[in-house]
Amino acid sequence: MVLKKADNIKCNEDIERERKKCSFDPLELTHLLDGGPEKTRERKEREYYFLSExxxxxxxxxxxxxxxxxxxxxxxxxxxxxxxxxQLRDKGGDLEIFRQTLSGMLGSAILKDGNPFTLHYVMFLPTIVGQGTVEQQAEWMGKAWNCDIIGTYAQTELGHGTFIRGLETTAHYDPKTQEFILNSPTLTSYKWWPGGLGQTANFAVVVAQLHTKGVCHGIHPFIVQLRDEETHKPMPGIKIGEIGTKLGMNATNNGYLGFDNVRIPREHMLMKNAQVLEDGTYVKSPSDKLTYGTMMFVRVIILQDMAGYLSKATTIAVRYSAVRRQSELKPGEPEPQIIDYLTQQYKLFPNLAACFALRFNATWLWNMYNCVTAELEEGDLDRLPELHALSCCMKAVCTADAAQGVETCRLSCGGHGYMTCSSMPSIYGLVTAASTYEGENTVLLLQTARYLMKAWQQAVGGMTMTPTVAYLKQAVSGNNGPWSWENTTACIIRAYQQVAAGKIKMCAENMDKRIRGGICPEDAWNMTSVELAQCAEAHARAIMVDKFVESVLELNVSPALKTVLTQLSELYAVYWLLQKSGDFLMFSDVTAQDIASLQKWMEVLLSEIRPNAVGIVDGFDICDEILSSALGSYDGRVYERLFEEASKSPLNKEPVNVSFHKYLKPFLKASL
Amino acid sequence: MVLKKADNIKCNEDIERERKKCSFDPLELTHLLDGGPEKTRERKEREYYFLSExxxxxxxxxxxxxxxxxxxxxxxxxxxxxxxxxQLRDKGGDLEIFRQTLSGMLGSAILKDGNPFTLHYVMFLPTIVGQGTVEQQAEWMGKAWNCDIIGTYAQTELGHGTFIRGLETTAHYDPKTQEFILNSPTLTSYKWWPGGLGQTANFAVVVAQLHTKGVCHGIHPFIVQLRDEETHKPMPGIKIGEIGTKLGMNATNNGYLGFDNVRIPREHMLMKNAQVLEDGTYVKSPSDKLTYGTMMFVRVIILQDMAGYLSKATTIAVRYSAVRRQSELKPGEPEPQIIDYLTQQYKLFPNLAACFALRFNATWLWNMYNCVTAELEEGDLDRLPELHALSCCMKAVCTADAAQGVETCRLSCGGHGYMTCSSMPSIYGLVTAASTYEGENTVLLLQTARYLMKAWQQAVGGMTMTPTVAYLKQAVSGNNGPWSWENTTACIIRAYQQVAAGKIKMCAENMDKRIRGGICPEDAWNMTSVELAQCAEAHARAIMVDKFVESVLELNVSPALKTVLTQLSELYAVYWLLQKSGDFLMFSDVTAQDIASLQKWMEVLLSEIRPNAVGIVDGFDICDEILSSALGSYDGRVYERLFEEASKSPLNKEPVNVSFHKYLKPFLKASL
Known part of the structure; x- marks a missing residue:
């Protein structure tokens, strides 16, 4: 779909035929995904506002x-x-437009290789709001809001990422001058990675170890001026630059930053929570847990983004597979559309289903986040550990699945998927980064595992369980109730829970055995950690299948759309069961016969989804300008667009490249 | 290791300590991998010859x-x-040096983003040798050999890759002028992808559908001049250019090529096999199967290359993991080397083992290839289908495993693995391409499956089986012999064979059921194809584990090295069993209890390999110039090198970038 649909688009015939055989209205799906026709209209207006510029x-x-x-x-x-x-903001637009326009699908379509300003709105401003006192907000928010200054957020260092307690940058308080003195005591203490830090930002929130009165109080945020506002030259004592080229996002200007006795006023420490008084007295923050908030918010956003990027990749791969004809199924017949090969459907449709799984789970986690935040404001911290554990394992599983899904979609486009103009490589560059940032995936899985080990002890102890781990009670009692296996999602969800519970129980037992064998708890934890990470993954999968199926069940949509979404949720449930069949045979009531019949069910689901595949990706309603893919455009004119893209190469602008005269001709003409 | 080891390298202390605790001599491993001390010396000399230039x-x-x-x-x-x-060649060097220097590890270290000349030696020359008559060789080999001309190989088209029968470029013979007339009848018939085609080559072997006397005789190779030898301008009727940027290999100058009534002399058809006589009479090739040779040779080379690239990635990841310290295992203790985390070992060591699995299997397949080629020359075609089937599934599994392995290694380096200077992104770019070129992986797996279905029928029919599918006989008889499970590789190999046989049998039954149910064989094949691809994969894994274990058993090396290699082969066998535990529970004698004990065994193997990990990658002996990685260099000075690399960025060469004055300052100073 283009921004404004022209009437005279001549579509590829195969893709037109696909649209005719679709059994539901893609527009209904679009409205569902946007949250209603009005939201769709708003989104499209916003897209037009930016993309037509x-x-x-x-x-x-x-x-x-x-x-x-x-x-x-x-x-x-x-x-x-x-x-x-x-301009849009000043007309009264939603704050969410910043995020979407800067780091979401729209933003990444406009600045495909990253935006050096993103952290200004996404991290610098929110940190001032979240961690600054009222006075600090008054002072800095105006400047930041009006873009008189441009800021970034400098936390990660060369030597430390996910383990933030290990950060080495120091901020020593000097009561004589009422200043903090910032230093980079080691090479590894240099800030490394912050976006926009290299040559762009002139201010930063810097996270450093706070020392006052000879005591280190751990990491705290400080506002530091990096560059002169008039000349943009680095301030005294600031060593700054960019870190160099990367797999993707090469325009984000990720930078490094070192401090050599950089002095900043006491008031530049963000003091909404902890404070340092004029004489250097440290006043503790009332609660550490409050900082969890932003972190979890970011993880929910990551889930949404993963759903978006995977939708982009599946749109490209599905449309291309409808246009591409290759090889033969039956002698003498025309070459089939490659989407008719079951092996191709097996690559595409589970990822199509995953787009919805990620989306519905993001919404579910978002709602839970809002509930827990509301409880938090009333002083109730009860569900915080559960939310934290969920956000960890779901971030890990969703980012890993999305990355693998994007690569599967790219490879399903054969050689053409390797071309930059397919957009697949840049989508992968964005998605794979999410496995590392905001908490490295294995570290996150082990954080969830720690929660699950505690939950298991609670279940064993007969305590009340929070909803998402309530399934452990059945595992403890050993009573799964009288139920016989059927090919239904209800049965499958129970089996996922049996697997998660079985793996959690096994880990608890293995930990226990090791500790009783004289191994200290820390070593026992490390020795069990491969299984612990897997039990957190199993927990995430049980939740994700459950919430996907549940969300579809509760939808108030037309029967035609409901059927399609049900097929997708069933495919998702069956596909991942078969991927992990060993776990199900070991820990659930699923038998080898069931596996064989589930394989058949999966094959049936693939063939049921087949006629609607193009309709489903049309329903994502990602316009051509955002897709930015020669293989995935709405009109399906794949080969014409590949040629158009090739013609843009500067090498093709001249009949003979200079290197022929400079190097090649002398070489060919030399008698060797 | 640098080219010439300096005595004064100051290594990182952690990595030095690793080297001291190694239980075997890495140099012995190096000699083993090279094929003896003399070969190691030769390789290092060759590396020095090129890399010191x-x-x-x-x-x-x-x-x-x-x-x-x-x-x-x-x-x-x-x-x-x-x-x-x-120059080296003229001094009497081995022909293999071309390949190694142009497309192997050494070549990809010199031209990291690809070499626009590679296909001249790798495809253009060999095709003339393999498909040209003696006269044609006399005419063209001299020019090509002396580099008076530079050639490429133009087969793949915009619309057709793996399915070469579908190529659309036409070559019509005109007996009046005794010329072929080449045309690109459709957009999709344009050649697309050949390396060096864009702006570099002036000649090409072009594969086109041969038409003579009104009959199409299928695809044949023709020599076509693309560009004027003096001016390098495209010849009349030649439409040529490059295809644009890609995920990797951006300097290979992949091109497109269209023909508009391009006339070439009859003698430009390569006529060693089929011929067109002056009057247009077509004379058939004596055997079609002879062309399999090159294809299989290339697949063996791919296996070797995959082993090389994966060795590069594991060298980088293992050394980095020995240097990187992060987080805490025990409160109060220093941050551990991340290689001490079991989860990190679980990411690295199976891939370390895979380097050897790929290498030993490449050697085994190479030997088989040579045997079969020798038999072929004596007119014995018996083992050709077996070799073809093996080369297909092993190419598919090895390239897919290598790509996933490289990504796992990259992600195990956290954010720094995302940096170009880690070399990980470019290694992935090279490796992932191999899943598509020289036969798309799914297509290849299904070719093997076709062979396996026939083999199954033969086994059922009680016929003699060739060695690599002999295990099917046991499955047919249902008699696995009296054996009880033990944690030994012998048992594991039998289990792998049970899985492969079980899956092959299941596919045959499912095909059969579908056909008996009235479905035509072609549709039945497509409906069973997901399982068919999986049975080919299972066959490949059974072979690869078997040949890896067998190769290690037969090695004549020191007990210390033998122990290490045995651990690696055991890890490989156990790891992949656990990855596919569902298959083993369904199709082999392995029980749920065995799975639990194999998990323990795997954990023990990881801890046994741990002290030798750095020694093993040192044994690969990949010099720093070839590794080209800030994270992986021999001295382990990771952080210093990351800084050195960042300092090379042109953006860091000036204190203020021009965009500040041009765009940023006016923006910041504007009252919004």
Whole structure:
């Protein structure tokens, strides 16, 4: 779909035929995903507002530029984008538009290789709001809000990422001058990775170990000026630059930052929670748990983003598979559309289903997050550990699945998926990064596992269980109730819970055995950690299948759409069961015969989804400008677009490249 | 290891300690992998010969250049490289040096983003040798050998890759002028992908559908001049250019090529096999099967290359994991090396084992290839189908495993693995391409499956079975013999064979049921194809585990090295069993209890391999210049090198980027 649908689009015939045989109305799906027709209209208006701006378009694809040119183009476009965002904001737009326009699907379509300004709105501003006192907010918010300054958030260091307690940057309080003195005591203490830090931002929130009166009080946030507002030259004692090229996001200007006795006023420590008084007295924060909030919010956002990127990749791969014809199924017949091969359906449709699984689970986690936050404000911290445990394992599983899904979709497009103009490589670059940032996936799984080990003890002890781990009670009692296996999602969900419970129980027993054998708890934990990570994954999968199926059941949509979504939720449930069949044979009532019949069911589901596949991705309603893919555009004119893209290469602008005269001809003409 | 080891390298202390605790001599491993001390010396000499050449070094990392600059630099370096290769050749070097220097580890270290000349030696020359008559060889080999011309191999088209029968380019014979007329009748018939085709080559072997006397005789190879030898301008009727940027290999200059009534002399058809006589009479090739040879040779090479790239990735990840310290295992203790986390070992060591599995299997397949080729020359085609089936499924499984292995290694390095200077992204770019080229993996698995279905019928029919499918006989008889499970590789190998046989049998039954149910064989095949691809994978895994274990058993090495290699082969066998535990529970004698004890065994193996991990990757002996990784260098100075690499960025060469004055300052100073 283009921004404004022209009437005269000539679509590829195969893809047109697909649209005719669709059994539901894709527009109904679009409205469902947006939250209603009005929301769809708003989204499309917003997309048009940004994407129709000529200043935000690339004159040539950015991949042909040098690294430096890419950065300079990104700054140019980011300024235009920010201007337009601010205009929209001042007209009374939702704050959420910042995020969506800067880091979501729309933003990543405009600045495909990343935006060096993103952290200003996504981290710098929110940290001032969340951690600054009223006075600090008054002072800094105006400047930041009006873009008089541009900020970033400098936490990660060369030597420390996920384990933030290990950060080494120091901020020593000097009561004489009432200043903090910032230093980078080691090479590894240099800040490393923050977006926009390299050449862009002139201010930063810097996270450093706070020392006062000879005591270290752990990490705290400080506002630091990095560059002169007039000249943009680094401030005294600031060593700053960019970290270099990466797998993706090469325009985000990720930077490094070192401090050599950089002095900042006491008031630059963000003191909403902890404080340092004028004489250097440290006043503790009332609660540590409050900082969990932002972290969990970010993880929910990650789930949404993963759903978006995977939807992009499946849209491209499904449309391409409907247009591409190859090989033969039956001698003498025309080459089939590759989407008719069961092996191709097996690559595509489980990922199509995963788009919905991720989306519905993101919504579910978002609702839970809001409930828990509301309880928190009334002083009730009870469900915080559960929410934290869920956000950890779901972030890990969703980012890993999305990355694998995107790669599967890319590979399903054969060689053409390897081309930059397919957009697949850049989608992968964005998605795979999420396995590492905001908590490395294995570390997160083990955090969930720690919660699950405690939950198991509670279940064994007969205590009341919070809803998402209530299934452990059945495992403890050993009574699964009288139920016989049927190919239904209800049975499958119980089996997922049996697997999770079985793995949790096994880990608890293995830990226990090791500790009783004289191994200290920390070593026992490490020795059991491969299984512990797997039990957290099993827990996440049990939740995700359950919430996907439940969400579809509760939907108030047409029977036609309901049927399609039910098929997708069933496919998701069956597919992952078969992927993990060993676990189900070991820990659930599923038998080898059931596996064989589930395989058949899966094959039936693939063939049921087949005629609606193009309709489903049409329902995602990702416009061509956002897809930005020669293989995935709405009209299906794959080969024409591949040619158009090739014609944009600067190498194709001249009949003979200079290297022929400079190097090649002398080489060929030399008598060797 | 650097090219010439300096005595004064100051290594990171942790990595030095690792080397001291190694239980075997890494040099013995190096000699084993090279094929003896003399071969090691030769390899190192060759590496020195190329890598010490100043003209072959980059002045700045290529990732900072524009696409056009990258290409021009690649042509410059490729000319120098070819000159040096030719000098070496003329001194009597082995022909294999071309391949290794152009497309192997050494070549990809010199031209990290690909070499636009590679196909000249790797495809153009060999095709002339393999498919040209004696006269044609006399005419073309001299020119090609002396590099008077530079050629490529143009087979793949925009619309057809793996399914070569579908190629659309036509070559019509005109007896009046005794010429072929080449045409691109459709958009999709344009050649698309050949390396060096864009702006580099002036000749090509073009594969086209041969038409003569009104009959199409299928695809045949033709020599076509693409560009004028003096001016390099495209010849009349030739439409040519590059296809644009890709996920990796951006300097290979992959091109497109269209024909508009391009006339070439009759003698330009390569006629060693089939011929067209002057009057247009078509003379058939004596055997179609002869062309299998090159294809299978290439697949063996792919296995070797995969082993090499995975060795590179594991070297980087293992050394980094020995240097990186993070988080805490026990309160109050220093941060542990991350290689001490069992979860990290679980990511690294199975891939370390896979390096050897791939290498030993490549050797085994190479030996089989040579045997079968020798038999072929004596007219014995018996083992050709078996070899073909093996090369298909092993290529598919090895490339897929290598790609996943490289990504696991990259992710195990956390955020730093995302940086280009880790070399991980470019290794992935090279490895993932191999899942698609030289036969798309799913297509190849299904080719093996077709062979296995026939083999199953033969086993059922009581016929003699070739060695690699002999295990099917046991499955047919249902008699696995009296054996009880033990944690030994012998038992495990039998279980792998049971799984493969069980899956093959199930596929045969499912096919049969469908056909008896009235479904035509072609549809039945498609409906069973997900399981068919999986049975081919199971067959490949049974072979690979078997040959790995067998190869290690037969080695004549020191007990210390033997122990290490045995541990690795055991880990490989156990790891993949656990990955596919569902299959083993369904189709082999392995029970749920066995799975639990195999998990323990795997954990023990991980801890046994742990002290030797750095020694093993040292034994790969990949010098720093080839590794080209800030994270993986021999001295372990990870953080220093990350800084050095960052300092190379052109953005860091000036204190303030021009975009500040042009865009950012006006934006920040504007009252919004």
């Amino acid at each position: 000529p200043e935000l378009r690339d004159t040539i694809p950015q991949d042909y530029l040098s690294h430096k040119e890419k950065y300079e183009e990104a700054v140019r476009k980011a300024c235009t984008l920010f201007r337009k965002v601010t | 100043p003209e072959l070094r980059d002045t700045i990392p290529q990732d900072y250049l524009s696409h056009k600059e990258k290409y021009e630099e690649a042509v410059r370096k490729a000319c120098t490289l070819f000159r040096k290769v030719t």
